[in-house]
Amino acid sequence: SYELTQPSSVSVSPGQTARITCSGDVLAKKYARWFQQKPGQAPVLVIYKDSERPSGIPERFSGSSSGTTVTLTISGAQVEDEADYYCYSAADNNLRIFGGGTKLTVL
Amino acid sequence: EVQLVESGGGLVQPGGSLRLSCAASGFTFSSYEMNWVRQAPGKGLEWVSYISSSGSTIYYADSVKGRFTISRDNAKNSLYLQMNSLRAEDTAVYYCARAVDYWGQGTLVTVSS
Numbered sequence: 001s002y003e004l005t006q007p008s009s010v011s012v013s014p015g016q017t018a019r020i021t022c023s024g025d026v027l028a029k030k031y032a033r034w035f036q037q038k039p040g041q042a043p044v045l046v047i048y049k050d051s052e053r054p055s056g057i058p059e060r061f062s063g064s065s066s067g068t069t070v071t072l073t074i075s076g077a078q079v080e081d082e083a084d085y086y087c088y089s090a091a092d093n094n095l096r097i098f099g100g101g102t103k104l105t106v107l
Numbered sequence: 108e109v110q111l112v113e114s115g116g117g118l119v120q121p122g123g124s125l126r127l128s129c130a131a132s133g134f135t136f137s138s139y140e141m142n143w144v145r146q147a148p149g150k151g152l153e154w155v156s157y158i159s160s161s162g163s164t165i166y167y168a169d170s171v172k173g174r175f176t177i178s179r180d181n182a183k184n185s186l187y188l189q190m191n192s193l194r195a196e197d198t199a200v201y202y203c204a205r206a207v208d209y210w211g212q213g214t215l216v217t218v219s220s
Contacts (some may be wrong), residue, residue: 015146026203035152035207041212042212043210045208054208084151088152088207094166095154095168096154096157098144098152101151103152
């Protein structure tokens with residue numbers, strides 16, 4: 001199926017580890033990307049190719065993959081990491097899909 | 108510095124048309140695939156359309172196929188989205204994105220009578 005499923009919300013205290021999952025059949029064959037979006041701002045790429053981190057993205061952001069699930073991990077989450085996070089991938093039919101988004105609360 | 112600046116959004120009546128533009132700078136535009144992505148108010152991201160670096164390969168989301176047309180002018184470093192037969196559900200902020208690694212700030216399209 002061409003869907004990516006994310007939890008609607010995740011909540012952690014500052015300094016804790018936040019994990020956001022994204023599941024979908026396409027992830028067994030295609031790389032995923034993760035985007036961070038803060039209110040009123042454009043999305044920012046934080047992970048590509050499942051686990052690669054673009055330059056300028058803090059090391060506390062990491063990604064992993066297992067079968068049909070990818071996971072974004074924020075180690076030692078900070079208040080400024082509070083945002084919506086979206087996974088993204090390409091489907092077999094050349095279309096692109098986003099997950100529904102996860103609201104991360106850090107407080 | 109990579110810059111993407113969208114323009115052309117506004118208020119349009121249902122059934123109307125609008126053409127969005129995206130001006131690119133700070134990189135070799137002709138070397139990159141481009142995408143349009145939209146976000147309805149209070150909702151998540153929705154991929155709309157893709158165009159390859161040369162413009163020879165194009166894809167559309169099912170929700171806009173047959174109504175929207177993506178194009179590019181590599182000589183002008185510009186990306187376009189022609190939107191026809193607009194519906195209320197097309198109301199969203201429209202972002203252009205360089206291969207989804209860099210995004211513009213978006214332009215708001217409101218479809219309402």
